[in-house]
Amino acid sequence: MHTILIIEDEIDIAELIRLNLERNQLHTELAHDGQTGINKAFEHLPDLIILDLMLPIKDGIAVFKELRNDNRTRSIPVLMLTAKAQVEDRIAGLEEGADDYLTKPFSPKELTLRIKSLLKRHTKSEHSSLFDCPPFKFNTSTMQLYAENELIELTATEFKLLLYLCERVDTPQNRHTLLKEVWGYHDEVNSRTLDTHMKRLRQKAGDHSHLIETVRGIGYQIISQ
DSSP: OOEEEEEOSOHHHHHHHHHHHHHTTOEEEEESSHHHHHHHHHHHOOSEEEEESSOSSSOHHHHHHHHHTSTTTTTSOEEEEESOOSHHHHHHHHHHTOSEEEESSOOHHHHHHHHHHHHHHHHHHHHTTEEEETTEEEETTTTEEEETTEEEOOOHHHHHHHHHHHTTTTSOEEHHHHIIIIIOOOSSTTHHHHHHHHHHHHHHHGGGGGGEEEETTTEEEEOOO
């Protein structure tokens, strides 16, 4: 089920949107000011954000810029919803990088259709670049790794190594295969490179390091959570 974050200070409007979306099997989260909206976006990493522009504490444009400047939320589609109906306001919102823009008053049916269209487009574009191996989530287009919504900074080789293992979860991979597939080596001369990288991966994985398992006499594997 997709999760939609609604950042809207008018409670009646927020509830109207929530009820309409949940009738369409979409889970919702609510925030009634800009800062709370940012916090919830970082916490829940929703599939789409409905963003009012006239918000207390932090206005919608400031919220949008902060979301786009953070790696966790940069690619989340945003539909701006506002009472600013002038053409120049709409253009300004789209020029900021919003994925869609709808003015108040609006048709709940039209809003739902636009959201479903955005979700479909986003899922299609992201499908080939995302890979999940709980608790790890890989984005191969941006070379980013998340563990339970927390970004883990990896080098390109560390990313490639962990992804290779996670794509073969619960299946031991021998050292020669890993050196060949990740580094392109065809002998064991540089085998200590593998051990060094596995040590670093465990350090960076933190509480999830136990999922990276040494298989005695063979190599390494990722065990399912």
